[in-house]
Amino acid sequence: MAREQFGICAEPNLHGNYLLFNVLDDKNAFIRAAISRLPQLFENYSEQFSEANLIGVVAIGEAYWDEFYPIARPALLSPFPAMNRDDRVAPTNNYDIYIEIRSDRADVNHIVSSKVCQLLGDSVELIEQVQAFRFLDGRDLTGFVDGTENPQGRHRREVALVKEQDDSFFAAGSYLHTQRYQHNLTLWNSLAEHEQEDVYGRTKLDNIEFPSDEKALTAHTKRTSLKDEQGNSLEIVRQSMPYGDMKRKGLFFVSYCASPKPFETILKSMVHGDAHGNSDHLLKYTQAETGSAFFAPSLNFLSKVAD
Numbered sequence: 045m046a047r048e049q050f051g052i053c054a055e056p057n058l059h060g061n062y063l064l065f066n067v068l069d070d071k072n073a074f075i076r077a078a079i080s081r082l083p084q085l086f087e088n089y090s091e092q093f094s095e096a097n098l099i100g101v102v103a104i105g106e107a108y109w110d111e112f113y114p115i116a117r118p119a120l121l122s123p124f125p126a127m128n129r130d131d132r133v134a135p136t137n138n139y140d141i142y143i144e145i146r147s148d149r150a151d152v153n154h155i156v157s158s159k160v161c162q163l164l165g166d167s168v169e170l171i172e173q174v175q176a177f178r179f180l181d182g183r184d185l186t187g188f189v190d191g192t193e194n195p196q197g198r199h200r201r202e203v204a205l206v207k208e209q210d211d212s213f214f215a216a217g218s219y220l221h222t223q224r225y226q227h228n229l230t231l232w233n234s235l236a237e238h239e240q241e242d243v244y245g246r247t248k249l250d251n252i253e254f255p256s257d258e259k260a261l262t263a264h265t266k267r268t269s270l271k272d273e274q275g276n277s278l279e280i281v282r283q284s285m286p287y288g289d290m291k292r293k294g295l296f297f298v299s300y301c302a303s304p305k306p307f308e309t310i311l312k313s314m315v316h317g318d319a320h321g322n323s324d325h326l327l328k329y330t331q332a333e334t335g336s337a338f339f340a341p342s343l344n345f346l347s348k349v350a351d
């Protein structure tokens with residue numbers, strides 16, 4: 045049975061480094077060889093710093109996939125669903141390679157990130173890097189706990205991983221979407237606490253969900269808590285982390301799923317809203333600046349990709 049990259053369903057960490065690369069022309073064979081060595085590199089460092097709970101994930105950009113591995117393509121891999129409505133935007137930009145390095149030690153992340161860059165060498169250009177951190181007790185920088193309604197335990201694997209019967213060649217892989225959001229915290233902090241709570245549909249301090257009939261149709265948890273035609277909840281595994289310095293502050297949003305569809309449907313519900321135009325009011329206080337689609341293949345695939 046194929047095994048997934050362990051970071052996909054891992055518990056949250058204290059520190060995260062997200063590295064986004066583009067590949068230079070004609071370097072595909074080298075890149076395949078380098079990528080196939082990454083899981084072992086992560087494994088070695090996770091043994092060396094065993095108390096740091098290090099995990100790494102590597103994923104391949106949707107637009108680069110066919111060059112990276114022309115033989116086969118994950119069945120549902122498709123471009124990032126860019127969208128906009130009024131002043132709400134979800135832009136897209138392509139990266140060829142995504143590397144997520146998370147652990148409970150910023151120094152270990154630094155060591156591993158440096159090694160990854162060394163391994164990929166001058167075959168790639170580092171286009172974007174985000175250093176992220178756990179904020180208080182797992183809160184977003186808006187002050188609300190993020191991740192409470194995430195699938196838990198073994199259920200995460202059911203939500204995040206491609207099933208054998210759906211796409212046997214890419215089983216245990218995962219469809220990944222990322223968006224870097226920048227918050228307008230000055231505007232957000234001008235709201236009274238109860239107004240902020242209405243925006244999420246949850247209480248701030250003790251993180252309690254509002255009863256459904258007390259949630260505004262524009263509340264973030266109303267717009268994102270959706271069901272399909274059969275009445276099943278649309279689920280994704282969120283692995284987002286806050287990032288920021290004294291100039292830019294926000295959330296690096298990360299979602300893994302067995303299909304790209306749930307993310308697209310939820311994003312649409314946020315940006316376009318329902319039939320009556322109720323869109324997500326959280327988007328008044330934060331704006332997506334990037335948006336990318338990737339596939340994070342199984343460990344079995346990665347071990348053979350250079351053959």
Ligand code: HEM
Nearest residue numbers: 184188189190191192193194225265268269295310311330
């Ligand atoms: C719930 C923050 C963007 C999907 C939540 C919660 C917070 C939060 C605080 C409530 C606690 C929880 O269950 O995690 C944010 C922030 C965002 C953002 C700060 C951007 C800056 C997104 C995006 C999506 C998304 C882009 C998907 C397209 C969800 C889902 C839930 C949720 C599915 C759970 C809803 C429920 O079942 O109650 N988010 N989120 N979020 N968010 Fe977001």
